[in-house]
Amino acid sequence: CGLREGVSEKRSTEYHLGLLKAKLAKYRAQLLEPSKSPAAKGEGFDVMKSGDARVALIGFPSVGKSTFLSLMTSTASEAASYEFTTLTCIPGVIEYKGANIQLLDLPGIIEGAAQGKGRGRQVIAVARTADVVIMMLDATKGEVQRALLEKELESVGIRLNKSKPNIYFKPKKGGGISFNSTVTLTQCSEKLVQLILHEYKIFNAEVLFREDCSPDEFIDVIVGNRVYMPCLYVYNKIDQISMEEVDRLARRPHSVVISCGMKLNLDYLLEKLWEYLALTCIYTKKRGQRPDFTDAIILRKGASVEHVCHRIHRSLASQFKYALVWGTSTKYSPQRVGLTHMMEHEDVIQIVKK
Numbered sequence: 001c002g003l004r005e006g007v008s009e010k011r012s013t014e015y016h017l018g019l020l021k022a023k024l025a026k027y028r029a030q031l032l033e034p035s036k037s038p039a040a041k042g043e044g045f046d047v048m049k050s051g052d053a054r055v056a057l058i059g060f061p062s063v064g065k066s067t068f069l070s071l072m073t074s075t076a077s078e079a080a081s082y083e084f085t086t087l088t089c090i091p092g093v094i095e096y097k098g099a100n101i102q103l104l105d106l107p108g109i110i111e112g113a114a115q116g117k118g119r120g121r122q123v124i125a126v127a128r129t130a131d132v133v134i135m136m137l138d139a140t141k142g143e144v145q146r147a148l149l150e151k152e153l154e155s156v157g158i159r160l161n162k163s164k165p166n167i168y169f170k171p172k173k174g175g176g177i178s179f180n181s182t183v184t185l186t187q188c189s190e191k192l193v194q195l196i197l198h199e200y201k202i203f204n205a206e207v208l209f210r211e212d213c214s215p216d217e218f219i220d221v222i223v224g225n226r227v228y229m230p231c232l233y234v235y236n237k238i239d240q241i242s243m244e245e246v247d248r249l250a251r252r253p254h255s256v257v258i259s260c261g262m263k264l265n266l267d268y269l270l271e272k273l274w275e276y277l278a279l280t281c282i283y284t285k286k287r288g289q290r291p292d293f294t295d296a297i298i299l300r301k302g303a304s305v306e307h308v309c310h311r312i313h314r315s316l317a318s319q320f321k322y323a324l325v326w327g328t329s330t331k332y333s334p335q336r337v338g339l340t341h342m343m344e345h346e347d348v349i350q351i352v353k354k
């Protein structure tokens with residue numbers, strides 16, 4: 001009996017917590033509303049997207065963001081020993097494996113950034129538009145900085161190195177709440193899901209958990225507008241710490257250790273960045289010839305044959321008859337496909353015009 005009471009107490013704690021979190025998430029969302037006003041919207045921060053991918057440099061002041069940009073690109077961004085040297089968004093381009101990667105240097109951010117401290121809001125708004133975030137940390141004080149910045153980004157709906165929760169959620173006009181799961185749930189129950197939905201004034205919906213998600217993850221799905229973003233934690237200034245510490249930091253998940261000052265480990269960082277960007281390289285082939293492996297077309301994940309056409313020539317899509325594709329995106333090699341076919345990394349394509 002005591003055990004059962006314990007279990008039910010634990011359950012009711014779960015309900016309270018789940019509900020409390022739903023309320024908090026709602027409250028936070030309201031807090032962030034005013035940022036949509038034009039005044040608060042990144043003055044001087046609206047840098048045009050260019051190239052094949054965008055990487056944002058996020059970090060506390062003076063961790064070496066500008067030093068890094070100046071090292072990796074042909075753009076010079078002022079670096080100095082005092083904090084808040086950089087005051088706007090400064091774009092540079094990294095050329096790597098035939099791709100142009102836009103690298104954005106940004107002002108340093110501190111605790112409270114999400115609430116508008118310093119230029120925190122503008123910086124975070126830019127981070128949201130990136131394909132990968134590099135969180136640059138000073139190796140001599142990395143752990144504290146990392147936890148604080150993760151919290152800041154988390155509070156505005158940016159989810160680092162997480163994938164979208166595998167929950168099917170569809171609000172309906174009527175019929176109440178239909179709840180199902182394909183796996184055993186250890187963190188959520190039908191009751192809790194219902195309570196959370198009611199908190200959001202949702203009384204009719206279809207919910208299917210395909211994964212053992214937490215209440216927070218379920219709330220993320222209801223609220224929507226979350227950004228799931230790969231993040232590399234880059235510990236700079238390793239010239240200032242002991243070998244043991246370098247070893248420890250380098251083994252942390254999603255982490256790379258570097259020294260901009262001594263130009264250490266920068267190639268490895270580029271390799272990792274390339275991996276996290278997960279860009280799709282497509283090779284073209286002319287009829288009767290071998291594929292051109294020297295010059296890849298670089299696209300974001302989820303690109304179609306139509307995207308490939310646009311990249312080759314503006315008018316190619318309108319003259320398109322069909323394409324032959326070799327690679328992992330097709331069942332047979334080659335396979336005849338149309339404009340909507342989704343390409344995969346290292347596919348070879350031959351386009352046939354009308």
Ligand SMILES: Nc1nc2c(ncn2[C@@H]2O[C@H](COP(=O)(O)OP(=O)(O)OP(=O)(O)O)[C@@H](O)[C@H]2O)c(=O)[nH]1
Pocket residue numbers: 059060061062063064065066067068078079080081082083084085086087106107108109236237238239240258259260261262
């Ligand atoms: N020891 C050491 N110092 C470095 C390294 N990289 C950068 N620095 C120094 O750190 C200081 C700050 O560098 P910045 O590039 O201005 O840093 P930031 O992150 O852009 O700073 P804010 O723009 O103010 O946010 C400068 O004095 C750099 O010379 C490094 O690898 N080792």
Ligand SMILES: [K+]
Pocket residue numbers: 061062063079080081082083084085086
């Ligand atoms: K600085």
Ligand SMILES: [Mg+2]
Pocket residue numbers: 065066067078079085086105106107108
């Ligand atoms: Mg700077």
